[in-house]
Amino acid sequence: MNHLTTGPKEPVFTPKKDYFEREAMHTAEHILNQTMVRFFGCARSATSHIEKLKSKCDYVFPSSPTQSQLDEVEKQVNAVIEKHLPVTARVMPRSEAEKLCDLSKLPPAAGDSLRVVFVGDYDACACIGKHVENTSQIGRFKITTWDWQAGRLRLRFKLEEAKNV
Numbered sequence: 001m002n003h004l005t006t007g008p009k010e011p012v013f014t015p016k017k018d019y020f021e022r023e024a025m026h027t028a029e030h031i032l033n034q035t036m037v038r039f040f041g042c043a044r045s046a047t048s049h050i051e052k053l054k055s056k057c058d059y060v061f062p063s064s065p066t067q068s069q070l071d072e073v074e075k076q077v078n079a080v081i082e083k084h085l086p087v088t089a090r091v092m093p094r095s096e097a098e099k100l101c102d103l104s105k106l107p108p109a110a111g112d113s114l115r116v117v118f119v120g121d122y123d124a125c126a127c128i129g130k131h132v133e134n135t136s137q138i139g140r141f142k143i144t145t146w147d148w149q150a151g152r153l154r155l156r157f158k159l160e161e162a163k164n165v
């Protein structure tokens with residue numbers, strides 16, 4: 001954990017770009033999924049590919065959205081990020097988790113004790129991944145390209161560095 005080695009002039013909590021890139025992308029994915037559910041009533045992404053520089057999410061989507069709808073999605077994701085919401089996790093029984101989030105895609109092997117990740121009060125999702133601690137660490141969310149075909153919507157996105165990082 002050499003990320004923790006800091007010089008005397010460097011505040012301990014300054015997010016390191018490399019350290020947070022993937023966590024930031026993945027946390028943005030949580031926010032994007034919740035936004036898609038709220039806007040379109042679709043399910044969270046069926047598959048996703050998250051990388052440091054660019055990522056993509058696929059949604060089961062009956063007909064093509066419009067560019068302006070996706071502009072609104074991008075705007076909403078950034079509005080959530082800009083609220084500087086805390087990202088927290090809590091382990092709870094499955095019976096409690098299923099009241100907070102959709103567990104239909106969770107493998108049965110996940111067990112009876114689940115880790116639920118909260119992005120403020122905006123999103124709750126069972127997840128064992130790594131996340132940033134606050135949405136202020138994500139940066140600006142940008143949908144780069146998208147396409148729709150045969151009931152599948154693919155969104156490609158990237159993050160631009162946050163002003164305060």
Ligand SMILES: [Zn+2]
Nearest residue numbers: 026117127129
């Ligand atoms: Zn996650």
